[in-house]
Structures are given as C-alpha cells and as structure tokens.
Amino acid sequence: MSMTEKSSDRPLVLCFGGHDPSGGAGILADAEAVQAAGAFPLTVITALTEQNTCGLVHLHPQPPAQIAAHCRCLLRDSQPQAVKIGLIGSAESAHTLAQVLDADALAGVPVVLDTVLATGAGQAVADAALRAAICERLLPRCTLVTPNLPEARALTGAQAAEDCAERLLAAGAPWVLITGTHDATAAVTNRLFGAQGEREAWDWPRLPGDYHGSGCTLASAIAAWLAYELPLIEAVAAAQSYTWATLEQAVRTGRCQLTPNRLSTPIR
Template sequence: MNSIVDRPIVLCIGGHDPSGGAGIIADSEAVRAAGAYPISVVSALTEQNTCELVRVHAQPAEQVESQCRTLLRECQPKAIKIGMAGSSRVMRVLNALIDEHPSLPVVLDPILGAGAGQQVVDAAMLNQLKTNLIGRSTLVTPNLIEARSLTDAHDLDDCAAALLASGARWVLITGTHDESSSVHNWLFNTSGLQQRLEWPRLQGSYHGSGCTLASAIAARLALGMTMLDAVAEAQAYTWESLTHALRTGSCQLTPNRLFAMDALVHDA
C-alpha cells in the first residue's frame, strides 16, 4: 500500500547552473536533503562550468511571473528562496509576488557575482536589490564582499545595520571570502548580533556554497524551525556538504549536498 507523506514546500526562484554546482539544482538538493520539497522557477539560464561563468540569459519577466503564479495557485509553499534573478524586471515581479504573500518567509541570497568572480548584476538590478528586494526579505545571506557592495559600508556591524535599515528582518553575513584560517558567519537582527559560528577553513574553492546555505535555511524555516535553529543547522549541514565535496570538473569543487544518501549506499 502506498504511503502518502506531506512535506512542506519551498518555492525556489533562481538561475540554472548546468554544472549542478549552484543555482536551482543546488537549491533543490539542499531543500530535499532537509526533508522539505522543492518547486522551482528558473529566472535565468547560464552558460557556466566549474571554472567560469560565460553568459547569463535572463528569462522574460512575464514568463517568470506566469510560472510562479501557476505554482502558487495550486501549491502552498511554506517558504520562498530567491537566488539569481537575472534582470531588474524579474526583481520587480518578485517584489509584487512577495507583497501578495506577506506571511511567507523569504530567504534572499543576493548574488552579485559568480564563484569564479564574474559580475552578474547591472546597475538597475543593484538598485532593485537595495531599494526593494532586500527590504521585503525575512533573511538576507550576503558574503562580506556582497554586504559591502550592497551598503557602501565597510565594517561588519555597519553593513548589517544598513541592510536591516533597508527593511530586512535578519541578516546572515558569511566570511567565506576572507583569508583567515577559520570561517566566521554572523547572524544579526535589529537587536544586534544573535549568533556567531566558526568552522575550520577547508582547502580549495567551492561552487555553490552560498546557494546551498540559503536553501538549507529556507527548508528549515518551512519545517517550522526558529531562525536561530534554522541558521545553525543549515550552516552545519553546508559545512558537511563541503567536507564531502565532489570533483566534477577541473576547477571549483561541487558541494555534495546528498552526502547522507551516499553514506547509506556505502553502508548497504
């Protein structure tokens, strides 16, 4: 007899990375690994591999809107995760959709550049992030470089304060791009620093760690966790996915978001 299981749904909106390291594939794997179920809308197609991002093909904003509305008419997601939007027009669509569903937690990974360093936002998109999308987000997850670009501040506390002043309710600033021997991540809300976590810095460069983290948090929020618990668990999970990383190309390593499944297969 079939057993029907209800799982909380996470609507993931972002770019498609054909290498599987980042984007919608990363979102889907991280959400599924947490025990939630991903539904997805591709806002941009990309030409990339583990070494470089060649080109971004933004999808028509009306197409993104129609796909989102078709899903939302039937499904009842418990969280929304937003990654690469592709264009300022798509961002305006997302602003409207969020306003129509004010009870849904929104996790925004404000991607400004690819893992290999190429920029993926123009001035109009950056303006939409600063003036609209960040302010509609429950949690924003920039790395320190992105936080500085989004705020024109430099110090960590000042970056967090500026993002919170824009309207974000929580800000998680990650230190993955520092040169320190350890990775530090800082979680803020309007009451100040709420959580600081540290891990040993792993050797190598990883493609899609930010997507993995943001999606893992969104999944845990959909499962009903508090922000503090969701962020702490998702960070631990992301670090584990990096320690089990896969060599799928010749440059950046790919997080193994399904490492627990691999362990079950090996033990069988």
C-alpha cells in the same frame, strides 16, 4: 520519511534561481539542499546560464513576464511554506519578484534572499540597477538576507561586516547573515544580525579548495528549516552545519571548483 508518505506531507519551498548546467549552484543546488532537509522544492528559473565549474560564460535572464506567469501557475496549485531567492538576472525581474512576494498566497511566508551578485569564480551577475532594486524592493519583503562580505559591501558601500549589516537592516531586512567565506582567515566566521539587536556568530574550520554553490546550499537549507517552522537562529545554525558537511565531502565534477555533496550528506 517513509516511502508511503506523499510529497504534500512535506513543507514546500518555492525557489527562484538560475539554471547552472554544471549542477554546482543555482536551482539544482537549491532543489538538492531542500530535499536533503526533507522538504519539497518548487522551482522557478530566473535565468539560463552558460557555465561550468571554471566559471560563467554568459547569462541569459528570463523575461519577467514569464517568471510572473510561472509563479501564478504554481501558486494556484500549491502553498509554499518558505521562499528562497537566488540569482535574479535583472532589475526588472527583481521588481517582478517583489510583486510576487506581495501575493496573498505568500503572506506571512518566510523569505530567504541569497544576494547573488557574482559567481563563485568572481564574474559579476548583477549591475547597479539590480543592486538598487534588491535594496529598495526585495530587502523589506525578506525575512533573512545572506550575503557574503563582498556582496554586503557592494550593496551598502560600507566595509566592516557590522556596518554593512546595520545598513541592510536599515533598508528593511529583519535579519542579515554575512558569511565569511571570502575572508583571508583561518576560520570562516558567519555573523547573524537582527533588527532588534540580536547578534550571533559561528566559526567553521576553513576547508581547502574552492567550492561552487556553497551560498546556494546554505540559503536553501535555511529556507527548508524555516518551512518546518524552526526558529530562525536554530535554522541558520542547522543549515551551516549541513553546508559545512557538504563541503567537507565535496566531489570533483569538473576541472575547477568542487561541487558540494548535498544529497549524500547527513542532516545534523
């Protein structure tokens, strides 16, 4: 992209997520991944967090009315070509986001939902009410949901990835990508399930170390490729390749988990 191009010439991705002061995950990760794909991020913060690369200390959900007001302000001015939802913060905010997705400005716009139920270090950031709101209000409004296997199990009560996917599809999600980052296997296997019976799987070499923000990176990259109108399976494949490269080149910014190297990673 040349220096003379305007940002409005790039597709816009509306990102909802928490603010991670360490920059490893959350809205900063979303913005970096979207920009790395050549799209332009619009951001709405759903929660402030007190955290670093070692874990979460405290979660501060933002008022749902404030989230809605930020959305209305943005949508009066800009037309997103894709939406990415990450950490939500509360069941009330999930209901607000469902209403936002019903706005005329977002009709037909692809929505990628990264079901953030816990931090990379394992601390819970979603209670039973929020999990229920995700399943009942957000899944039917999304194009793709991207849980890891523990999140898929928490949302559905099933154990096997295939059973989890079937329940998420039955709840209204057209596509489900279940990532295998938490499996105790030599390779990371990511499985894509479609409501029309589509099935795809990708195997990636498991890298050493623990990473902070890999799920945010993947979901945001998918949203960016969808904003470019790439077919969904191609967008999922391209985003996985990019995400794996960001982890392979991850940097140490703190004492604990590594940070994906999103802006220095070539798009493949």
